[in-house]
């Protein structure tokens with residue numbers, strides 16, 4: 001049953017930079033149910049991060065609205081925590097202190113000091129970082145930093161977790177481990193998640209729905225694919241599952257079709273440009289001949 005926990009309503013985004021206006025998003029409509037895992041996929045530069053930033057309240061849309069649990073989103077808030085591709089941990093704080101900073105801010109009224117301490121440890125243990133509480137970011141690997149970032153985001157108990165290519169900077173093995181962790185945590189906590197990814201397998205493995213954006217400018221939602229694979233999901237078993245491969249093909253087909261359209265548009269523009277150039281050269285030659293004739 002749909003409960004429209006989060007709704008993105010007719011969102012447009014136009015940037016104005018150095019006197020140039022560029023429309024990035026046009027008429028984005030999407031509703032997300034509580035506990036749903038949504039991936040957003042689309043070609044580079046189409047506006048995925050812009051859309052996520054609008055939901056996060058970091059960017060104000062030109063028109064339209066984002067409604068979360070009955071309230072309009074107008075600014076960043078603890079009900080939406082964001083994990084970026086490159087960790088945003090404070091380098092002078094330890095792993096524990098990085099999470100504590102967020103927890104002390106968001107749970108000051110709901111948890112006493114001892115409860116907050118337990119909560120910080122619990123969230124770090126959930127992502128397998130309970131052994132490194134006193135390490136500073138420079139002393140741990142990229143994958144570990146992302147784990148801490150995810151623990152920090154989860155510890156804030158957000159209504160929506162926003163993940164902007166959270167595994168994009170990691171090697172394949174670390175990436176796979178973290179995907180497993182996120183699936184396990186998702187099964188346990190039932191978070192509502194919106195994740196940007198470029199990775200088709202990752203999108204199919206983790207999502208309930210994949211939202212595919214058309215190429216910009218003025219990107220729209222091109223298609224939405226329901227991923228009806230039972231959970232928990234096992235990547236090895238899914239590799240031979242015809243449904244899994246069908247979903248992969250669907251996303252790839254969408255991305256390649258969009259790419260082909262862009263290429264043929266660019267070729268057409270190039271051909272038109274060449275034709276115009278040729279005609280201009282012909283005109284100039286004719287004019288030069290006329291001038292020569294007039295002189296004679």
Ligand SMILES: Nc1ncnc2c1ncn2[C@@H]1O[C@H](COP(=O)(O)OP(=O)(O)OP(=O)(O)O)[C@@H](O)[C@H]1O
Pocket residue numbers: 015016017024042043044045046047048049050051
């Ligand atoms: N603050 C801004 N001012 C002007 N233009 C911007 C701003 N932020 C983003 N853009 C432009 O909006 C377009 C979409 O950018 P965005 O980062 O949302 O795309 P994306 O799909 O997330 O890209 P990628 O997959 O490469 O990360 C780009 O052309 C970008 O240059």
